[in-house]
Amino acid sequence: MRLMIVPPNATAGAIHACCKAFNESHLTSAISFEVRSGCRNMYYRTMRFSNFLHSNLSKWCSQNLLEELSGYSKANISERSKFLNKVSVLMGYNSVQDLVEQEKFRKDSKVEVEDMGEDFDFTLARSRFPCINLGDSSVIELYDEVYSSGRNELNSIVTGGPISNISSPDSDDNSSYKLLYDSPTESLDSETKSDAEVNYKKSSAAECIKFAGSSLSTDPLLDNLDNTVRCLPNATSRQCRQLEDSGFHTVRKLLHHFPRSYADLQNAQGAIEDGHYLIFVGTVLSSRGIRAGPSFSFLEVVVGCEVPDKELVSEINGEEYAGGGRKKIYLHLKKFFRGTRFTYQPFLSSLQSKYKEGDRVYVSGKVKEVRPKNHFEMREYSIDRLEEAEEDHAHIEERPYPIYPSKAGLKPSFLRDIISRALKILPTNIDPIPTEIVKEFNLLDLYDAYIGIHHPKNLTEADLARRRLIFDEFFYLQLGRLFQMLEALGTGIEKEQLLDKYKNHELYAVPVEEWSTLTKFFFNALPYSLTPSQQNAVSEIIYDLKRPVPMNRLLQGDVGCGKTVVAFLACMEVVSSGFQAAFMVPTELLAIQHYDHILSLLENFEDDNYKPSVALLTGSTPTKQSRLILKGLQTGDIAMVIGTHSLIADKVEFSALRIAVVDEQHRFGVIQRGRFNSKLYSTSTSLKSSLAVLEESFKDKGYMAPHILAMSATPIPRTLALALYGDMSLTQITDLPPGRKPIETFVLEGNETGFENVFQMMRDELISGGKVYLVYPVIEESEQLPQLRAAAAEFESVSEKFKDYQCGLLHGRMKSDEKDKALKKFKSGETQILLATQVIEIGVDVPDASMMIVMNAERFGIAQLHQLRGRVGRGSRKSKCVFLSSTSGTLDRLKALEKSSDGFYLANADLLLRGPGNLLGKKQSGHLPEFPIARLEIDGNILQEAHLAALKVLATSNDLERYPRLKAELSMRQPLCLLGD
């Protein structure tokens, strides 16, 4: 047998020369294939492979090895790997991985192998691999470090950085070489960078440019947050793919994966306990890349640190004395890799070479105690080498350690690692917000904010960073909305006027004397005088109505404060100048109520000639009648229509609509409002033709979009209103009609005693001539939720209990006219007890209802209960409200209602307790923008600042032409998608 020696620095070609000498290149290929397919356990295939090995090896292998081979097909994977490793070493490779790589290399580069003509030296082979005993074949320790030949051309481009703790599926065929080229080492200095690395950079750069599209910069890594994650240094293509699959397509997306919280990193000065996040400075004692299985490897860096020894702390004269005693501890930093390609020796070697024995390093992360004593394992950590000039103590400051949430299967440690890499290449000049705004609003620069949120030096820095990033979330939303609004306006003067109005919070108002005659008639027909803030609200609205710019205003006021009449007056103002008004409410019940209300007010008119024609249009309006109404609206015979969402149906055409009042605005949502708006914009064909003959200026007026007056009965906090209706002006009614008496509120546990007390209170109320609402969370009893009391189910028992009184029932499943009948009976006093569900929550107005009992009050939110409570105490009679909770645990939450009747205070409390989505109810909050880190309930002041900043920017340049970066950023962020408009 002719054997050859493979020198330690043998090139790939030289190594393959050995194979050729054996004429074993197909043996190499076969072994390589077997390893790559993971030593698959398919019996017949393994048998075939084992037979093949036998015929090839029997020419030159020892009997022992051949015996081992006979058990190959039945052996487990680990034993098979060991065996193949042995064979590979015998064939002149460093290991089986080496064989696989060389085989791949040979195939790829079609290396011509030449016969080196040297004899294989068994003695030398044995000295290189002492664990091999040829002819005896004792066990080869697969996991022992084998000698790694100095293949400089490969090593020079192998990555040095720990990749991740990520689990990746087994690699594909090309993976090992891909990995090498994908991962230029971070630790290399520029002179040693190979061509391969340069090529890598070039191709990445090209890819980045392609992705960034408009970027003209020669170095895309440095200019754009929207570069693909493929630009990240040391990220393998597999990692990039995983990031992309998890939604991290761009560096921005990655940087917007914010820490969930920060662990308070402590110096390891005290006792070191399991699970603590600590920081250490120490010395690298060893660094090993270890292959632990066919597709599993890990890097273990052992760092030795000196820390104060708690056990040596003794008491001297009763005082604790540390005595300067220190002890040595050992940190085992471990990173795991799954995938065959991570088990190849060049990869492992390069990995371990990143940390050299004796390096001073700074380590932070979570510790886990292991045996023996004073040894600790860290799997979640960061490690940085200390530069020579750096003082150890510079790093031992306590600092927050970011804890990331995992995402789509990506582990927090991997995300932390990859985010750190992104921060390293982050350019400093990335802030699109103009410097003057950054300064004026005391914001961190965007670069500092990213660093500050991911790598804060202290919690104050993290807080400042968070504030800046929240500011951005709000700012772009506000900017987008205002920008859109301005775009819709015609002239520059209009734009300036609008912005001026937003900036100066002065009240622009039209005094009563200047209201139109019709409005004044209506005003005089009211059976009461308006409160000061009602009157201000009307004046403010009328000011807007007189301007040629469509109004977009939110009328907000606490429950029962009298918003309806303010809106009626606004409608009268519009009607008086020959235009039409539409009043849209969310329920038929409310539409009927408003219709009846306005008719009763019009009856008081001194002059019938001035009475406008008002119609009611709901889904239940009979066809014949609705046809007449539609016609009336089209011809302009009907001046005002009250209705439900049927008002925005396609068939409804207006002759000259000028105002749309949208009651309970948030229940319709932005989408409906938009539809309503655009629908009303397109006036009827008949009007269009009549306008054609009118003079220009009137034509403009005629085509103007209608004014929108939205009313919110929920006293939502200003911040929430701003987020919801950022483009709206706000009018608030801050007082209640005179003579209202505070509602006495009780929060009780709904047990037997509780009910007895409540029924007694109810009886007293009825005896004294009051009317009582009983509010239930559900209509029928449910088996799933037996604790819930049901309106329909209790109708009989309540009627039985209060035989002397009449009971009514009102719930959502009843037909419209049945509901109306039930409410009218209660209003008129025909019934004195009304068992209802929360249908009565919105707008129901029975001024002499004097008591309300809410069952299972724990099922409702605070703001909702406040709304419900607002159904009583609307007249001059003193009223009571009882909230019965079926669990004692929820009483505390409900107690807020006992303490306060201020809707704004309670809405804020509710917002803090439940968050904005829940405050509005799930269905209604679909249009509420979702902010990644901002929380409307606590970050309201930042929202207001962002609003001001957006106004400032637009006042300087209302088309944003002066701020091209800002404009680009705005279009990129697509605020409308955020809103779901």
Ligand SMILES: Nc1ncnc2c1ncn2[C@@H]1O[C@H](COP(=O)(O)OP(=O)(O)OP(=O)(O)O)[C@@H](O)[C@H]1O
């Ligand atoms: N200035 C006033 N003086 C006396 N009563 C008033 C005054 N303004 C309104 N009201 C009466 O107060 C009651 C509540 O008014 P309205 O229904 O307009 O309130 P609201 O703000 O719409 O309440 P909700 O939020 O419950 O819908 C009505 O009966 C109304 O007639």
